[in-house]
Structures are given as C-alpha cells and as structure tokens.
Amino acid sequence: MNTLRGRRSAFPLSWDDGTGDGIVHDRDCQLALWTIYELSYRGFADVDPDLEWDVEVVGLRRTLETRFERELRSATRTRVTSQLDQEGNIGDIVLGMAADDQGPRLSSYLRRQATADQMREYLRERSVQQLKESDPQAFLLPRMSGAAKVALAEVQYDEFGAGRPEALHQALFAQTLAAVGLDPAYGAYVDQVSALSLASANVMSLFALNRRLVPVGVGHFAAFEASSSTPSRRIAAGLERLGLPDAIPYFDEHVEADAVHEQIAARDVCGAMVAEDPGVVGEIVFGAACALHLDELFADELLGRWHPADGELVAGPLGGMAS
C-alpha cells in the first residue's frame, strides 16, 4: 500500500517468486494481491487510480496470481480428479461436492458453542469478502453469453438487493457487523484478518478478472452458493443464542435465498456453460473444489485458534459460507 501511495511514474515492483509454496497462508502476498485487486473495485483515496493498469503493478499481480493458481490446482487435484471420474451432469456434481464436503463443522460450532467474542472474530474475518459480496462475480457477466449469463444475472439481482438498497447483501452484512459492535466500513479489517481470509476474497477476483478462468469462477460461485443455506441457518441460531438479533437478518436472508441460488448456480449457470462447451467441466469442478478447499482451511484455522487441543472433535461436514 505504501508503495502505491503517492506513486505516479513507473518504477520496478517485484516479488520473490520463491518455490510457489504456501501463498494461501502468506499474509504479505495476500494483502498485496488484495490491495492490487482493490484498484479494480473501489480504490483508495490516496492512490492514483491510473495505477489500476500500470504495467509494473499488473506484472506484480500476475506474479502473485500465477503462484496462487498453481497452489490451488495442486491442492485440489485429487478432489477434482475423483469428481471427473464420476458420471452425472455438472449440476449434480457441484451440488454433490458441496453436500459431501468433509470440512470442519464451523457453523455448528457457531450455533451451539461460540462465545460472543468468537462470533465477532468469525464475522470480522469474513468481512473482507462479505462487504464486497458478489462484486467479483459481476465481472464474470460481460465475459459470458446466453443462458448461463441470464441465470447468473438472476442470482446477482438478488445479491445486489433485488431493486431495494436496504436488501443489498453487502449492506446486510455491514448491518451485522455494526450489530455486534464491529466497524462496518469497507476494508476496515483488512490489516487484521488472516492470510486465509484475504485469500478467500482474492480467489474470487483471481477467477473473475482473468477471462480464461471464467468457468472456474462460475464453479467457485456455484459451490459457494451451495455451501451457504444450512450454515446460515446455524449461524442465525447462534446469534439468537448470544442475544444478537440485529445481526441475524443477513443470515436469515441467505437461508431462503441460497437454497434457490444453489440450484440456479449449479444447474442453470454451470449447466448452460457445459451445454455450450463440454470442455469446461474440469474447470468448473476445479472452481468448486477451490471454494470447498478454502472453506475447510478457514474452518480449521478458526476452530484451531479457539480449541487447539480438540479441534478434531468438531470435524464434520461444511464450514459454511454465505453468499
């Protein structure tokens, strides 16, 4: 950020490409990537907006993205391969992947056991991606066509409030943050959240801002939607248990909405893309696998932070995302 602030003329930016290992957990790399991506979203008051397309900045972005994508492909290879060996249409595959997910039961913990401070910590970590909810996927739309585009726009219409500013999902999440005593300002916690929380947000931009990765972004989005409804119900119950009712509307909204969104995203968006080009199945599955992989890591991270000795005891299906 300090490198970008006040910068006008080109000077070399670089990053040690290293071995290509561990970028998901590398906070410096993820924060750098988040900062560069942000130039394509809302930007920064004290950074020249022309730097969005600065050759050196874009070059650094590509260096980080290359490592990020390589690591994700390696980490999800087994999961992707096992899915591609099975029969079935892409909608069934993506929904099945989300249903079979064996990640830690973060949402169950939040429902039954989390303290108010732990719930706040979860919400703070999620704020980086939820306060820009569906913004990355909006970049997918102009890169798509036909029935898949129409179906994605249908989901996005809901995500962006269905014509009602007060129902904008980003705004509902901001309301949740304020209701639990956290700062609802966009990017307020970017300097405090974990590398993994940044990575979970950055992966959406990685897929949406690189046109060759559109099917991956679609697969990620579908798995994200398919991993949201049940966890949202659990988190809403946890907030109720903790006496934080004003924080609930965001999650209540996702119980109903994402039960529908997951079907549209998996069957209509992914289905139409595959009907148009059967060759994209592997990339859609890769995207779905990335969503589930990062969600598992996130749940492991938080449960490990809260219960380092008995994190294994709460392992089970679905960490949970709201989208």
Ligand SMILES: [Fe+2]
């Ligand atoms: Fe949403």
Ligand SMILES: [Fe+2]
């Ligand atoms: Fe949704």
